[in-house]
Amino acid sequence: MKLASTRLIAADIKKIVSFYEMVTDQKAEWLAPVFAEIVTPTATLAIGGSETVALFKEGSAEPGANRSLIIEFQVDDVERDFLRIKNHAEVVHAPKMMPWGNKAAQFRDPEGTLVSLYTPVTDIAKQRFATR
Numbered sequence: 001m002k003l004a005s006t007r008l009i010a011a012d013i014k015k016i017v018s019f020y021e022m023v024t025d026q027k028a029e030w031l032a033p034v035f036a037e038i039v040t041p042t043a044t045l046a047i048g049g050s051e052t053v054a055l056f057k058e059g060s061a062e063p064g065a066n067r068s069l070i071i072e073f074q075v076d077d078v079e080r081d082f083l084r085i086k087n088h089a090e091v092v093h094a095p096k097m098m099p100w101g102n103k104a105a106q107f108r109d110p111e112g113t114l115v116s117l118y119t120p121v122t123d124i125a126k127q128r129f130a131t132r
């Protein structure tokens with residue numbers, strides 16, 4: 001088994017896709033007017049419009065209701081990327097060291113999902129990500 005993607009359900013899909021294109025500096029691939037993917041070398045972020053929920057089960061997902069997921073992006077320089085993004089998002093915290101060896105910053109996307117940028121800093125953190 002492999003994790004194929006993480007999917008967000010968006011009330012305003014164009015706004016959310018545009019936001020994540022800015023964060024990742026990548027264009028999304030629109031597979032349908034209500035569904036897009038941003039494919040990175042290690043993971044895919046899928047974004048579906050709220051009307052896609054009915055294809056599965058009405059009411060099974062709700063835009064903007066997430067308070068348990070953190071979408072994380074590993075970056076070469078968290079300080080630089082934080083400066084690039086901070087004026088386009090609600091900042092949760094500026095870059096700071098985490099106990100597991102990463103320097104991380106967090107903000108929220110336009111519908112409230114928590115987004116983290118991090119850079120492995122300690123030797124142990126760098127080794128952990130070198131094998132992935």
